[in-house]
Amino acid sequence: MPSFLRKRKLIVFLTCIILIVTLIGYSLRSDVSTSLPSQFALDTIGFFQNIIHTPVNGFIEVFDNVGEMRDVYQQNQILKEELQDYKTLAYEVNELQRENEELREISQVESSISDYQSINATVIARSPERWFEQVTINRGKRHGVEPNMAVITPEGMVGKVTSSSQLTSTVQLLSGFGVENQVSAIVDDDDSIFGLVEDYDEQEQQLIFRELTNEEEIEEGQAVVTSGLGGVFPRGLMIGEITSVEVDSYGLTTIAYVEPAADLHDVNHVIVVDRDIHSTEIDGEEEGS
Amino acid sequence: MKVFLLPLFMFLFLVLESVAVELIPQTWWLSNLYYIPHWTLILAALMVVFYDQEHSYVGLLNGIVFAFIIDLAYTNVLGVYLLGYGIALYLIHVLKRFFHRNMLVMLLFIVIALVSADFIIYGLYLVIGQISLDLNDYLLSRLIPTVMINILFLLLIYPIFAKRFSKWKQEIENMK
Numbered sequence: 001m002p003s004f005l006r007k008r009k010l011i012v013f014l015t016c017i018i019l020i021v022t023l024i025g026y027s028l029r030s031d032v033s034t035s036l037p038s039q040f041a042l043d044t045i046g047f048f049q050n051i052i053h054t055p056v057n058g059f060i061e062v063f064d065n066v067g068e069m070r071d072v073y074q075q076n077q078i079l080k081e082e083l084q085d086y087k088t089l090a091y092e093v094n095e096l097q098r099e100n101e102e103l104r105e106i107s108q109v110e111s112s113i114s115d116y117q118s119i120n121a122t123v124i125a126r127s128p129e130r131w132f133e134q135v136t137i138n139r140g141k142r143h144g145v146e147p148n149m150a151v152i153t154p155e156g157m158v159g160k161v162t163s164s165s166q167l168t169s170t171v172q173l174l175s176g177f178g179v180e181n182q183v184s185a186i187v188d189d190d191d192s193i194f195g196l197v198e199d200y201d202e203q204e205q206q207l208i209f210r211e212l213t214n215e216e217e218i219e220e221g222q223a224v225v226t227s228g229l230g231g232v233f234p235r236g237l238m239i240g241e242i243t244s245v246e247v248d249s250y251g252l253t254t255i256a257y258v259e260p261a262a263d264l265h266d267v268n269h270v271i272v273v274d275r276d277i278h279s280t281e282i283d284g285e286e287e288g289s
Numbered sequence: 290m291k292v293f294l295l296p297l298f299m300f301l302f303l304v305l306e307s308v309a310v311e312l313i314p315q316t317w318w319l320s321n322l323y324y325i326p327h328w329t330l331i332l333a334a335l336m337v338v339f340y341d342q343e344h345s346y347v348g349l350l351n352g353i354v355f356a357f358i359i360d361l362a363y364t365n366v367l368g369v370y371l372l373g374y375g376i377a378l379y380l381i382h383v384l385k386r387f388f389h390r391n392m393l394v395m396l397l398f399i400v401i402a403l404v405s406a407d408f409i410i411y412g413l414y415l416v417i418g419q420i421s422l423d424l425n426d427y428l429l430s431r432l433i434p435t436v437m438i439n440i441l442f443l444l445l446i447y448p449i450f451a452k453r454f455s456k457w458k459q460e461i462e463n464m465k
Contacts, residue, residue, distance in 0.1 A: 016375070023368030024417060038361050045362050048304045056308065125307035127363040129370075129410070130323045130431075131420055134363065135311065162365075202422065 039165035043140070046168030049125040050138055114228065114235040115276040119144055121151075123267050124168070133176030135159075135267060140167040148232045150273040156238035156261025157183075157226065158270060169272075174207060174239075175200050175264045184230040185209060185239055188223035197224070197239060197258065207240060207258040210248070218245055224258050234275045291457040292347060295336060298450075299355045302328040307363065323431045324438040327403055329355045330374055331443050332450065334402050337381050338390055339454035342462070352378045369413045377406035390455075392447060399443050403436050 121137040139145050141164050149161045151171050159173040160181065172181065177200055187193040195211040209224055222242050228235030240258040248255045306326045329352070336348030356374035360367045381398050388394040411427055414420045422431075 016372075020368040020372045023371070024366055024413070027365070027367040028417060041358060041361050045304060045307075045358075048300075049308055052304060052308050053311070123311060125304075126311035128306040128310045128326050129359070129363060130310075130325055131410075131414055132363075132365055134365075136307070203426075 042136075042163075042165045042170070043167050046124065046136055046138065046140075046165070049136060049168075053124045116234040117144075117274040117276065119272040119274060121145075121270050121272055123171075123270060131176075133173040133264075134162070135171050135173060136168050137171055137270060137272070138168060139272060140164050140169050142166050144274060145169045145272050146274075149275075150226070150233040150237055151270050152237055152273055153262045153267065153270055155263070156240060158260075158262045158264060158267055160233070161272065171270070173264050173267070174260055174262075175202075175205070177207070182230075183233065183239070184227045185224050186227040187218055187242075188225050193218060194227060194229075201257065204257060206243060207260055209242070209256045209258045211254045211256065218242060218254060218256050220244060223261075224256075228275075232275065234273060237273070291460070295340070295347065295351055296354070299329055299332055299351050302332050303355055303358060303362075322434040324434040325407070325431070326442065327406065327435070327439050328442060329359065330377060330402060330406055331399060331439060331446070333374070333378055334381050334399060335395070335447070335450050335454060337378055338385050338395060338398060339451050340458050341382070342458065343386075346382070349375070349378045349382060366414070366417065366419060369410055372413065373406040373409040376409060377402035380405060392451075395447065395451070396440065396443065399440065400436060403439055404432065407432055407435055 119139055121139040121143075123135045124138045125136040127134040127136075137145075137151075145161055145164045147161050147163055147169075150157060151159050151161060157174065159171045159177075161169050162172045163170045174197075177183070177197070183197040185195055185197050187195075192213060193211060194213050195209055197207050197209050199208040200206075201208055211218060220242055224239045224242060226233045226235060226237040226239060238261045240260040242256045243259050245254060245256045247253075306328050309326060333348050333352030333355070336351060338348075341348050352374050353371060356370040357367070359370045364370070381402055384398065384401070388397075411420075411422075411431070415422070
């Protein structure tokens with residue numbers, strides 16, 4: 001009897017291993033779309049996350065606010081001064097916008113790849129295991145969020161939507177970007193410098209931007225923005241600022257380390273970006289790949 | 290009927306886990322350390338030790354089911370947590386025969402479970418190429434903070450759950 005028991009345990013163990021290997025293999029397929037049961041699970045969990053997150057976050061925000069009170073007076077003074085500049089700036093922007101629209105009408109271009117609709121969302125949870133750096137937001141398909149849309153904060157880009165269920169969606173943060181989701185980007189001052197943001201250096205906590213044009217003109221301090229040529233993200237979303245430039249290990253291309261503009265550790269309120277022009281073939285495929 | 294309360298607790302911790310990670314402030318001197326809450330694993334381990342009898346697998350089953358939900362909800366790859374939590378809990382199931390059931394032994398069990406589970410998860414991700422992190426970096430920046438923070442959590446919930454689970458176990462044994 002004991003030997004039989006032992007044999008049965010062995011068989012159970014082996015079957016488990018086989019099952020798990022199959023599962024891992026299954027989920028590593030590149031074209032995984034969110035299935036109905038997993039959407040259901042995500043929505044259920046998201047619902048409860050929302051319930052818990054709202055009061056706790058409110059509580060924490062009260063403390064933050066009290067802390068901020070002390071700086072308010074000083075900030076107010078500075079802001080008042082800056083406001084004067086903004087007024088003139090806003091006027092100029094209006095003027096330019098109108099001019100831009102007129103010019104577009106003349107040249108009969110209806111919309112460009114920089115135009116987008118925005119959907120506001122709140123981060124309700126972060127994936128507790130920190131390998132993939134995903135967060136959950138409280139907007140889903142019902143609100144118009146689809147996979148592959150870019151997600152930004154006012155400071156800059158934070159990531160992209162990987163999957164969306166009816167009421168919630170999962171966002172891959174830039175700090176978890178790997179080979180599967182590269183972002184095609186340009187250096188802000190100079191359109192000819194084109195490249196890919198292709199990896200994240202965990203030690204330096206910086207993004208790696210590989211330059212593909214071989215112009216060798218990138219410098220520290222330049223801003224890196226999305227190019228819009230990957231087909232999904234609009235043009236001109238701020239990614240970050242270049243902090244150092246190196247030649248890659250093969251000596252063929254230049255890579256630049258980019259400090260993300262947005263704070264990826266503390267993401268609270270985000271904007272999901274829905275580009276106006278959808279490129280039909282590329283919709284649904286990975287950005288830039 | 291207490292059996293049906295257990296998954297409820299598990300679910301509560303599953304949700305709390307993710308919300309807590311989002312709300313824990315990341316100050317600059319901690320931003321290089323990653324502490325991953327394995328609260329569902331801890332609760333399942335408490336079940337295995339205090340609730341399960343010699344040949345029942347309630348804790349193990351709960352742990353496995355919720356590991357799968359974690360895979361589904363929080364990661365890109367299915368089956369990794371399943372294996373990690375499964376093996377860790379089975380280890381405890383085997384080991385619990387040789388020890389008395391008290392706080393110190395529970396601490397030992399949790400450390401074993403955490404290290405084995407987290408290490409399996411790291412190993413699997415490394416093998417399938419999802420991550421590339423040096424073993425040394427992993428130990429220093431992830432494993433040790435993770436074990437610390439989870440031990441702290443165990444100390445918090447031990448008084449609440451240990452007695453309750455043993456009481457429920459008594460009730461089941463009395464019914465027979």
